[in-house]
Amino acid sequence: MTTVRLDRIQMSPAFAKAVLTGGMAQRLVLARAQRVASVANSMYGASGYGVRATGGASRAHAVVYTGDAHSINSNFRHQTLKKALGG
Numbered sequence: 001m002t003t004v005r006l007d008r009i010q011m012s013p014a015f016a017k018a019v020l021t022g023g024m025a026q027r028l029v030l031a032r033a034q035r036v037a038s039v040a041n042s043m044y045g046a047s048g049y050g051v052r053a054t055g056g057a058s059r060a061h062a063v064v065y066t067g068d069a070h071s072i073n074s075n076f077r078h079q080t081l082k083k084a085l086g087g
Contacts, residue, residue: 033051036084
């Protein structure tokens with residue numbers, strides 16, 4: 001049986017950037033942000049949490065934001081986004 005040594009594999013910076021900014025990474029980040037937003041929207045009667053996804057220069061990004069005054073106040077009082085992240 002052949003053993004594979006992973007300590008000899010070196011990833012080129014171009015490949016790493018392609019993986020972190022590629023479509024699959026963007027879909028994974030967006031899916032996670034949508035789960036966080038849906039959990040936050042189910043707490044304390046809020047429904048104004050939204051998701052914005054962008055492709056950055058070095059990696060994919062997604063932001064869960066407060067879209068209305070009720071969700072802003074709810075997040076301030078109850079730390080809704082922090083709880084939705086599991087913290």
